[in-house]
Amino acid sequence: DAEITQSPRHKITETGRQVTLACHQTWNHNNMFWYRQDLGHGLRLIHYSYGVQDTNKGEVSDGYSVSRSNTEDLPLTLESAASSQTSVYFCASSADRDPYEQYFGPGTRLTVT
Amino acid sequence: AQSVTQPDIHITVSEGASLELRCNYSYGATPYLFWYVQSPGQGLQLLLKYFSGDTLVQGIKGFEAEFKRSQSSFNLRKPSVHWSDAAEYFCAVGPGGATNKLIFGTGTLLAVQP
Numbered sequence: 001d002a003e004i005t006q007s008p009r010h011k012i013t014e015t016g017r018q019v020t021l022a023c024h025q026t027w028n029h030n031n032m033f034w035y036r037q038d039l040g041h042g043l044r045l046i047h048y049s050y051g052v053q054d055t056n057k058g059e060v061s062d063g064y065s066v067s068r069s070n071t072e073d074l075p076l077t078l079e080s081a082a083s084s085q086t087s088v089y090f091c092a093s094s095a096d097r098d099p100y101e102q103y104f105g106p107g108t109r110l111t112v113t
Numbered sequence: 114a115q116s117v118t119q120p121d122i123h124i125t126v127s128e129g130a131s132l133e134l135r136c137n138y139s140y141g142a143t144p145y146l147f148w149y150v151q152s153p154g155q156g157l158q159l160l161l162k163y164f165s166g167d168t169l170v171q172g173i174k175g176f177e178a179e180f181k182r183s184q185s186s187f188n189l190r191k192p193s194v195h196w197s198d199a200a201e202y203f204c205a206v207g208p209g210g211a212t213n214k215l216i217f218g219t220g221t222l223l224a225v226q227p
Contacts, residue, residue: 031213042203042219043157050213058214090156099213100145104156 002027006091006105013112019078021108023091031094032074033102034058034066036087043090049074081112115140115208119218126194127226134189134221136204145207146187147215148178152200160202163187174198199225 004025013019023032030051035043035058045058047066055066063085065077078085088109092102116139126132138144145164149157161172168180178189187204204218 033214035217040219043217045214048214092157094213100147100207100215101159101162102157102215104149104158106154106156 004091004093004103004105006089006108008108009106010109011111013081013110015081015083015112017081019081019110021076021078021089021091021110023074023076023105024072025091025093025103025105026072027093027095027103028071029093029095029103030071031096031099031102032068033092033094034064034074034076035090035092036060036085037090037107038087046076046089047074078110081110083112086110086112115144115206115216117204117206117216117218119202119204119221121221122219123222123224125224125226128196129193132189132191132194132198132223134202134204134223136187136189136218137185138187138204138206139185140206140208143182146178146180147205147207148172148176148187148189149203149205149217150174150200151203151220157203160189194223194225196225196227199223 007022033048034046044060049068090107091105094102118137147162148160151157163170163180201220201222203220205215
């Protein structure tokens, strides 16, 4: 069965370190999204991609970057982790034929100490 | 700017009681509307969606939602709640046009009492 996976599921890192969160989908979806979830804010969009070599900034992109070298993967990099980036991160994907129906991964809980 | 409001942060209902979760949106045209559910420690799962046509839409797990243009609302309902429905529920708007982004509300946490 097709799926979307995230790794690691839990990560503790120190302030200033570079961290990369992986997202891999086997749906063959062109659209991929990264969100962060924080209490009182719901889900906020960090970056998104509509296809290989395409990346776009979301509403809370500062301090994050993504790259899309193939259809299946959209890794999220925190260039220099900050305590404000402690959060739960969700990756999602959707097909072009039904772009708003997003399929979510299980999430990565990141703690920056 | 488009926005989604879920006025109830936390709701508690008794098992077997009916449920209505509120969602209001701000958008100039009719947007695409969604409800997602998030069980503890899990990702989000799509419950139902509205694009056009019949304003009452049926979803999975016995949920339904009604689009009311005059009230800019898309409330989620269930006639009889089960303990397994305890979760967080998110309303989302897809503004349409050239973007495939979703705008999420802040969520409503549902607790179910035995």
